[in-house]
Amino acid sequence: MTTSPSIPDSLNAPGNPAEAPKRGTTPVRGSAAVLAVLCTAQALDIMNLSSVNMALPAMARDWHASPGQLSWVVSAYSLMFAGFLLVAGRAADLYGRRRALLGGMAVFAAASAVVWASPSLLLAVAARAVQGAGAAVTVSAALGLIGALWREEPGRSRALGAFGAMGGVGLAFGLVVGGALAGSVGWRAMFAVNVLVVVVLVVAVLALIPADDPGDRARGRLDLPGAALATGGLLGLSFASTRLGGDAADPAGWAAAVAAAALLAGFALRQRRVAEPLVPPAVWRRPNLAAALAVAVFMYAGWVGVNYFAALLLQNVLGFGPLATGAAFLPLAVGGTLLPLVAGRLVPRVGVRRLMLFGLSCSTVGLALFALVGPGADYWLVVLPILVVLIVGLSQTFVPANITALSGAGSGEQALAGAMFNTALQVGGGLGLAVLSTVATTADDVLTGYRAAFLTAAGLSLAGLITVLAGIRDPRRPSR
Structure with missing residues (x-):
């Protein structure tokens, strides 16, 4: 291992170093x-x-x-x-x-x-x-x-x-x-x-x-009532998103949404009162965490929704068959495999904030450009370049946002921090598909609906970019 500064010191805001390995314990190394x-x-x-x-x-x-x-x-x-x-x-x-x-x-x-x-x-x-x-x-x-x-x-x-x-x-x-x-x-x-x-x-x-190592674990016990409220609320939210994504007027979807809101509200109230909450209050005091989770929601809301509507656009407007549509998305699979590795190498050099701003800028532009695609558009000259811009944007946002969510987590909070980030992704994806589907179904015709969905997805990505500007402070540069 190198002797470079530890990740909490380099990725946390000044004055908020993460918990260092405890003396007397065996150092863990990857x-x-x-x-x-x-x-x-x-x-x-x-x-x-x-x-x-x-x-x-x-x-x-x-x-x-x-x-x-x-x-x-x-x-x-x-x-x-x-x-x-x-x-x-x-x-x-x-x-x-x-x-x-x-x-x-x-x-x-x-x-x-x-x-x-x-x-x-x-x-x-x-x-x-x-x-x-x-x-x-x-x-x-x-x-x-x-x-x-x-x-x-x-x-x-x-x-x-x-x-x-x-x-x-x-x-x-x-x-x-x-x-x-x-x-x-x-x-x-x-x-x-x-x-x-x-x-x-x-x-x-x-x-x-x-x-x-027992010394590397969190203290306390699992809040079972809080766990039941959180799990039930998130299940209800996911179910509601799934139902409403297919039919914005679905009664079962709205009933699930109301039940999910009640359960999550109960969870939030319990977290304030219980002695050992599921998410300790200290977690929310970590610099950049709330903003990183919001970025994850906005980023994935636009991404999941546009994947759905891009597939429909290719088949229903450009005349692609199912096999050709699958092949058209292969660049996303290749880019989604290789580009996060590039992002992992760029973070130590340019910082999480700059890389997220770059990634969300690419995503916003790519999503907006999809709204201009219409009948007769050439895949190689129009669609493929947009897909490349999109996968660059997603990969260069995902990795620094993930790192930001984990930075500053103490030795007993690592898995919780990762779970919170992944939960934000899942919630964002479900809500994004539901919102974009609702927008698309209110349009007068199919193509207008797709374009409205793409512009809405671009707006969600732009909201993520604004969140980074307002809420993320790159620890490489002390805040003034």
Whole structure:
């Protein structure tokens, strides 16, 4: 390891250094092998968001299920993943991040085995929900371990860049692997592969990552009522976003939104009164945290929404078929894999604030340009350059925002900080799709609706840029 300044000193505002490793404890250090294990766990969890889409037709034949029923095979996983992140992160900090990583992977593998052997759709949906909860624990614990094992620059930025890149790898290769397995040996094989990969990862974790140091854990206990309120509220919010994204007037979606608001309000009130809250008050006093979470919401709201409408634009306006549309988005998959690594190397040189401003500027411009795309637009001359600008913007915003959210977190808050950032992403994505869908459906015609959605997405990205200008202070330059 180098002797460069520790990441909390270089990424926190002056006068707010993060907690240093305690004297007398064994210093924890990251390695390429450990990072490979954590990144593989991340990629596997994200792959399961997309790979199952390739198995839906075969599942429909096996279970004689309707498209509406099959949608829950996808939704059950994503809803539990989004709703369980916050609680999973706090639990990992309290009871040990390595222990949580192993437990999350075990739950994920066991649920995968149930889906593999499931004789009915109902059992498969229930198992997918449990699988999503296991994935939430795994991702939160893995991100917390990165925060704990890589304490110095430029190692932490590069590690977070690699970890973020695995999200793009997982989404892209989930479709490829899922399609290959479903089209050859059958859809159940992809869940059997999950079990095999987890077995290898568990062996690697036991061999490479030291046992949790009791002195490195958070103090206190898990606030179970608060956890129930937070999880229920986030589940309701995710469910409402899913329903309202498809139909802005859906009664069940609005009922879920009201219930989610009540639960989250109850959670906020409890956090003020309980002695050991799920999110300790000191967490919110960290410099830049609230702004970084807001940036994550705005960034992902625009990104997820535009992905949806860009696919519709290509097919319904430019006349692309499904296969050609998938191929048209390949640059996003490649860029989403490679560009976060670049961002991880740029952060120590240019600072988190500058890089976020650059990334959000690119995103805002790219989203606005999509509103100009119309019938007859050439893919190579018009659409592809816009996609390149967009993926540059996303990658160069995601990594510094993630680093900012983790910077300053004490040794007992690493997983919670990562979980809060991922929760902000999930909330932003769901709300963004719901808002953009509502905007699009109020237009007089399809193309006008798409353009309104793109301009709204650009406005959300611009809101993120303004948030950085107003709320992020680059610690490389002392504030005046």
